[in-house]
Amino acid sequence: MHTHIFENYEPNDKSSLIPLLQEVQSVYGYLPESALQEVADFVGMPLSRVYGVATFYNQFRLAPLGENIIRVCRGTACHVKNSANILLALENALNIKAGGTTRDRKFTIEVVNCIGACSIAPVMTVNDEYYGRITVKDIPNIVKKYSKAPKPKEVSITPEVGLV
Amino acid sequence: MVQLTINNIKVNAEEGMTILEAAKSVGIHIPTLCHLKGLAPTGACRICVVEVQGQRNLTPSCAFPVFDGMVVETNSPRVRKARKTIVELLIENHPQDCLICVRNKNCELQNLSEKYSVREHRYVGASRNHALDISSASLERDPAKCILCGRCVRVCHEVQKVGAIDFTNRGFSSIVTTPYNKGINVSDCILCGQCILVCPTAALREKGSLKEVVNALNDKNKFTIVQVAPAVRATLGEEYNIPLGTDVTGQMVTGLKRLGFKKVFDTNFAADLTIMEEATELIHRVQNGGKLPMFTSCCPGWIKYAEQNRPEILEHLSTCKSPHEMEGAVLKTYYAKKMGINPKDVFVVSIMPCTVKKYESNRNELSEENMADVDAVLTTRELVRFFKIAGIEFGDLPEGYFDNPLGESTGAAAIFGTSGGVMEAALRTAYFKLSGKELENLELEAIRGEDGVKEATIPIGDLNVNVAVVNGIGNVKRILDEVQNGTSKYHFIEVMTCPGGCINGGGQPIHQQTEKIQKRMKALYQIDNKMKLRRSHENESVKILYKEFLVEPNSHKAHEILHTEYFDRKKVISKDL
Ligand code: SF4
Ligand code: SF4
Ligand code: SF4
Numbered sequence: 001m002h003t004h005i006f007e008n009y010e011p012n013d014k015s016s017l018i019p020l021l022q023e024v025q026s027v028y029g030y031l032p033e034s035a036l037q038e039v040a041d042f043v044g045m046p047l048s049r050v051y052g053v054a055t056f057y058n059q060f061r062l063a064p065l066g067e068n069i070i071r072v073c074r075g076t077a078c079h080v081k082n083s084a085n086i087l088l089a090l091e092n093a094l095n096i097k098a099g100g101t102t103r104d105r106k107f108t109i110e111v112v113n114c115i116g117a118c119s120i121a122p123v124m125t126v127n128d129e130y131y132g133r134i135t136v137k138d139i140p141n142i143v144k145k146y147s148k149a150p151k152p153k154e155v156s157i158t159p160e161v162g163l164v
Numbered sequence: 165m166v167q168l169t170i171n172n173i174k175v176n177a178e179e180g181m182t183i184l185e186a187a188k189s190v191g192i193h194i195p196t197l198c199h200l201k202g203l204a205p206t207g208a209c210r211i212c213v214v215e216v217q218g219q220r221n222l223t224p225s226c227a228f229p230v231f232d233g234m235v236v237e238t239n240s241p242r243v244r245k246a247r248k249t250i251v252e253l254l255i256e257n258h259p260q261d262c263l264i265c266v267r268n269k270n271c272e273l274q275n276l277s278e279k280y281s282v283r284e285h286r287y288v289g290a291s292r293n294h295a296l297d298i299s300s301a302s303l304e305r306d307p308a309k310c311i312l313c314g315r316c317v318r319v320c321h322e323v324q325k326v327g328a329i330d331f332t333n334r335g336f337s338s339i340v341t342t343p344y345n346k347g348i349n350v351s352d353c354i355l356c357g358q359c360i361l362v363c364p365t366a367a368l369r370e371k372g373s374l375k376e377v378v379n380a381l382n383d384k385n386k387f388t389i390v391q392v393a394p395a396v397r398a399t400l401g402e403e404y405n406i407p408l409g410t411d412v413t414g415q416m417v418t419g420l421k422r423l424g425f426k427k428v429f430d431t432n433f434a435a436d437l438t439i440m441e442e443a444t445e446l447i448h449r450v451q452n453g454g455k456l457p458m459f460t461s462c463c464p465g466w467i468k469y470a471e472q473n474r475p476e477i478l479e480h481l482s483t484c485k486s487p488h489e490m491e492g493a494v495l496k497t498y499y500a501k502k503m504g505i506n507p508k509d510v511f512v513v514s515i516m517p518c519t520v521k522k523y524e525s526n527r528n529e530l531s532e533e534n535m536a537d538v539d540a541v542l543t544t545r546e547l548v549r550f551f552k553i554a555g556i557e558f559g560d561l562p563e564g565y566f567d568n569p570l571g572e573s574t575g576a577a578a579i580f581g582t583s584g585g586v587m588e589a590a591l592r593t594a595y596f597k598l599s600g601k602e603l604e605n606l607e608l609e610a611i612r613g614e615d616g617v618k619e620a621t622i623p624i625g626d627l628n629v630n631v632a633v634v635n636g637i638g639n640v641k642r643i644l645d646e647v648q649n650g651t652s653k654y655h656f657i658e659v660m661t662c663p664g665g666c667i668n669g670g671g672q673p674i675h676q677q678t679e680k681i682q683k684r685m686k687a688l689y690q691i692d693n694k695m696k697l698r699r700s701h702e703n704e705s706v707k708i709l710y711k712e713f714l715v716e717p718n719s720h721k722a723h724e725i726l727h728t729e730y731f732d733r734k735k736v737i738s739k740d741l
């Protein structure tokens with residue numbers, strides 16, 4: 001599915017690393033391990049270094065996104081309105097950390113800086129919907145609403161073994 | 165020549181030297197953490213900062229070259245304060261675990277804390293919380309103890325050229341780990357432990373096996389035997405402040421006897437045995453058009469590397485087990501039978517300079533009738549801990565002697581522990597076997613020393629035998645490329661994973677003294693020099709073993725017990741995306 005991306009690059013050229021990672025991500029939405037290994041072999045770098053680069057930049061995702069993406073604003077206005085607690089409540093409700101995806105791949109939590117809705121701070125969005133002036137108490141209901149949605153279609157992914 | 169002043173002392177330094185090196189040349193010590201001799205500086209930790217007149221900021225001395233007229237202060241109040249702050253910050257982000265840590269009293273962070281008189285916790289913040297990685301049979305990673313100096317990363321990438329671990333993430337969540345933070349056992353790591361040797365803290369350490377050994381010794385039904393690798397005797401003394409390069413065989417043997425082992429045998433015996441098998445195998449390949457060049461197989465790190473990275477060349481590997489595995493196999497067959505012991509009750513412990521050998525001893529194929537050839541492997545460092553627990557004061561021990569028959573050895577076996585040694589030993593015997601004459605000049609200087617790749621051509625009869633010695637796995641790539649594309653001119657190639665060979669193995673004493681490789685090598689060559697018998701085929705006990713049991717080198721029986729097989733372990737990840 002992604003093999004075509006190598007066509008435009010010379011092998012063993014370390015400077016193509018970042019563009020190649022971007023292309024892989026544009027195919028899958030994240031960087032699957034087997035693709036990362038192929039990129040490593042292609043540019044002639046150890047997988048560990050490629051993984052190190054991929055985790056250094058915020059633009060790269062190492063795990064597939066969940067079906068629903070929750071973005072919690074941690075901008076200044078929201079911070080003043082206690083967005084830290086919103087985030088914490090959400091993390092607890094879904095049992096994952098910001099940046100993570102639930103095991104059933106239903107939810108991903110992301111943290112963002114000011115989404116331009118300061119007047120209704122604290123704000124979070126789920127997919128394209130905005131939720132303003134929320135309190136910790138609202139979290140369970142919002143989560144529930146999206147949990148009910150139908151199962152996403154099967155995605156084949158590399159099994160994640162080992163330590164996290 | 166550059167003239168500068170360091171702490172009011174006039175110093176003549178060479179052009180291009182760093183401030184750190186110039187200071188060292190006049191006996192001024194500057195602490196370092198991220199610095200690794202021989203590798204380009206990264207300037208990451210800044211513990212080495214000094215004041216350079218005319219510069220506003222403090223300067224990292226490990227990365228800054230000297231210039232004419234430079235005036236340096238390495239120990240001003242400002243410098244001391246800066247260093248202390250760095251240490252305090254590191255400590256606050258570190259588990260307060262010293263009392264129960266394997267590196268207690270041999271930890272660079274602890275030393276710095278002591279040196280800069282850190283007496284209170286001035287910064288309190290969140291400490292990083294990372295899972296322990298105990299996935300491998302050889303080493304453990306404890307990233308919570310990592311101070312992110314990067315020394316392991318650089319050794320793994322730049323010296324060993326394996327590149328199993330690297331810095332990942334950033335900022336507060338930075339961690340040195342494997343791709344996808346998986347267990348090290350499923351990474352590219354070959355478990356050589358070179359990273360352990362440079363880690364200033366206990367973030368990298370061996371997987372301890374002391375408990376199993378103590379249990380076996382306490383078990384009345386077990387006949388517990390110990391064997392010691394050639395390289396251990398050349399380094400063990402360092403842990404007791406005996407000068408670098410002192411051979412402590414006698415005391416070591418006595419110490420092992422006092423620990424309660426029924427027999428104390430010498431892996432050197434099996435090193436001689438290995439040479440008999442390996443030299444015969446080489447000659448067979450040369451005379452019968454077998455796969456050449458042939459690679460040595462006594463280093464399990466190298467075997468793991470080949471299996472993971474170059475499965476294409478596995479047929480070039482000698483099929484000989486490594487010496488301690490051979491010794492274990494002989495103990496569980498020939499020796500057990502001879503002594504009338506049930507082989508199931510024999511427990512073989514290997515004292516090794518090596519971390520990979522822990523993993524190796526778990527390999528399925530290294531067993532006789534479902535009994536592992538070797539039951540437990542302790543590193544040199546673990547032996548020191550064992551002596552400590554048992555109340556054995558090493559310095560006071562009288563000299564003892566190995567038990568027989570698996571304790572007899574020649575000078576050829578002694579040098580197995582250094583890069584070039586296996587090759588030299590093999591050539592002494594191959595020469596005799598091919599020509600019927602003894603090699604006159606036993607010391608093959610061309611393949612001694614610390615070069616990355618060493619070569620020699622030895623005329624034996626009308627055959628010119630071309631040999632190469634790869635000193636450190638980081639130097640193996642060219643040699644392997646040549647073998648794979650058919651341009652290799654060699655007949656026989658030795659590969660040792662650790663730079664310098666087993667004397668610098670990942671299980672050896674940890675310190676950063678510069679001359680350790682050289683001095684340890686010398687200790688082994690001296691043992692060889694002093695021996696009456698210096699060729700493996702002169703070992704009487706080995707001869708008897710063949711007569712009574714193995715028949716002859718490479719016999720059917722020898723193959724069954726002393727040889728092994730290899731597997732393609734190139735990573736296979738599902739490609740069905
Ligand atoms: S044991 Fe060797 S291969 Fe593994 S991480 Fe350490 S240096 Fe690298
Ligand atoms: S594991 Fe040890 S050597 Fe590696 S970066 Fe951490 S402290 Fe340094
Ligand atoms: S060189 Fe010696 S210590 Fe190093 S991995 Fe090989 S056998 Fe082990």
Ligand code: FES
Pocket residue numbers: 073074075076077078079113114115116117118121122123
């Ligand atoms: S700070 Fe949250 S929307 Fe502006």
Ligand code: FES
Pocket residue numbers: 195196197198199206207208209210211212213224225226227
């Ligand atoms: S030792 Fe100089 S910056 Fe780390």
